[in-house]
Every structure is written in C-alpha cells, then in structure tokens.
Amino acid sequence: MKMVIAVVQDKDSNRLSQALVKENVRATKLASTGGFLKAGNTTFMIGIEDDRVEGVLSLIKENCQSRQQMMAPMSSMGGNADSYIPYPVEVQVGGATVFILPVDRFEQF
Amino acid sequence: MKMVIAVVQDKDSNRLSQALVKENVRATKLASTGGFLKAGNTTFMIGIEDDRVEGVLSLIKENCQSRQQMMAPMSSMGGNADSYIPYPVEVQVGGATVFILPVDRFEQF
Amino acid sequence: MKMVIAVVQDKDSNRLSQALVKENVRATKLASTGGFLKAGNTTFMIGIEDDRVEGVLSLIKENCQSRQQMMAPMSSMGGNADSYIPYPVEVQVGGATVFILPVDRFEQF
C-alpha cells in the first residue's frame, strides 16, 4: 500500500474528487494553503494499493494538469485607466504536486 | 518511530483526543473532509515509538470502532407526513481508517 | 526525496514561511490543533531533496525554537486586584516537532 499526497488548486479540487469517487478511490481532503501553487489549494490524502498507484496518478494528471487559460479583459477598477487590460491574456492555472509515500500497515476499525 | 495517521468521525474525535492525552500520546489534529467516512471527520497525526504502535491502535479501535446505533424516530419537518419515520432505526456510526507510515527521523526544537 | 512534516506554533508560522520562501523551499501549510504544542499551531508539509534536509531543519530551528520570553505585567481585568501580576514573568513560547518521512516518488503535473 502507498499513501498518495496530492496538493491541487481549489479550482480543480471538485473535479478530482468526482473522478476519484467514480473510480472507487477513497480520498481524504485537508484544507491547505501556500506551497507549490499560488492560489488556494487542497491536499488530497489517498491510501491505495501499489498496483493502483499509476491509475490514481493518471486521474490527478487528467483533472489537474497545469494549463494555459485565456482570461477575458478586466474592466478598470474604480475608474483608474492605468489598470485596464484591454485584451485577453493567457494565465497558467491548475497543476498538482504529488508525493508517494510508503505505508507499513493499514487498518480499518 | 512511526507516523500513525487516523481518519475518524468528528463524533468520536473528542473522545479519542481525551483517551490519547490520558495515555500521554501526543496527537496533532487536522480538519478534513470526505474519505472513507461519510460524515465530517478529523485526521489525527500521531508520532509514536514502534513499541507503542499497538497500544495506539487499541485506543483508536476502542474509541472509534464502527458500530450500529439506534436513532430515535424523527419528527416530520414542516408538516410533511411522508418524511416521518415513526420507528427507531439502526444507523452505522464511527469507524476509523488508519495508516502507519515509517519515519526516518524525529526532531524537537 | 524526503517529506518533512513540521508542527509549529502559529506565532512562528509566518516567520518560518518567509524564511522558507527566501531559501526557495516550497511548503504547504495545513491548519492544525493540539499536539505537542499548547497553543494553536500550523503543520508545514515540505517535500525536499535529501541533501537539503539539514538546511530545512536549520531554518525550522532558527525560526521556531522553544524559548523563554518575558511577559509584561498584566493589568488587572475588571478591577480584581487578586489577578494582577505586578512583575514581568517568563513564559515558554515556540518549539517545533518535526518528522522526516521517506518518499518513494515525486511527480508534478
């Protein structure tokens, strides 16, 4: 058994949760901040059999991979023309940082 | 040394905390959601010497084991007679999911 | 790679965060309670290469080490002269509990 610890952006958290449930993978979520990702994030703690680790990593990659996203022009705040961006910009969203730790033993009561 | 990570229902969290304190076992609690347990849960992180692991597992089992509980008849909400359950029902409460991880090194500053 | 898990007092949390950022060490913070430390605390989860573990431990020690601090005389609350402490007292603050766990594998998506 392994413990997969994945830090993902809040933006992708619900989507990953649903994908894990669909594949019958049980995850515990911890509220977390900072770390590799700029925005708010969620830490998934997943205990999983060794032969299912690759499958879990695929699910995380599919649902959380870092990607470019077009952001609509932002309207000026408070009428300050200097802060107005008149064209769409590409921003990087998503991304996951994943650690796989060995587990000595697993119990359920 | 081992790191015992136990996900328990909020319902049992205080009782487990008190049992651990009584046995002089120090635990850090993390707010968590989802996972093996349906209801809100708490993740206990317990650093413990190898020869005390069995004792800690016994405490978790004693205080958090999954069990049947009788639930009193629920009064109808808002007068909708359809949702009234006129007899006590048995529901499953509690339960703990426990991972034991190896620890390379422990420091206190 | 190692996973450094450090439980530190909230009081020292910001200072440690800044020290880690300055040294380009990425940390994820989890809200936590209880444990080795009396006051509110924060759990840092730091994935780090083996040869940088000592450096991270030094940063934690420098910024969170348990220490005596003089507390100014407290003014009496609500005029109760009995609760007034007319001289400065030394209290213990800070302290960190650190676990270093082995990591089998690390991925970034």
Ligand code: NI
């Ligand atoms: Ni295994």
Ligand code: NI
């Ligand atoms: Ni040991």
Ligand code: NI
């Ligand atoms: Ni390594």
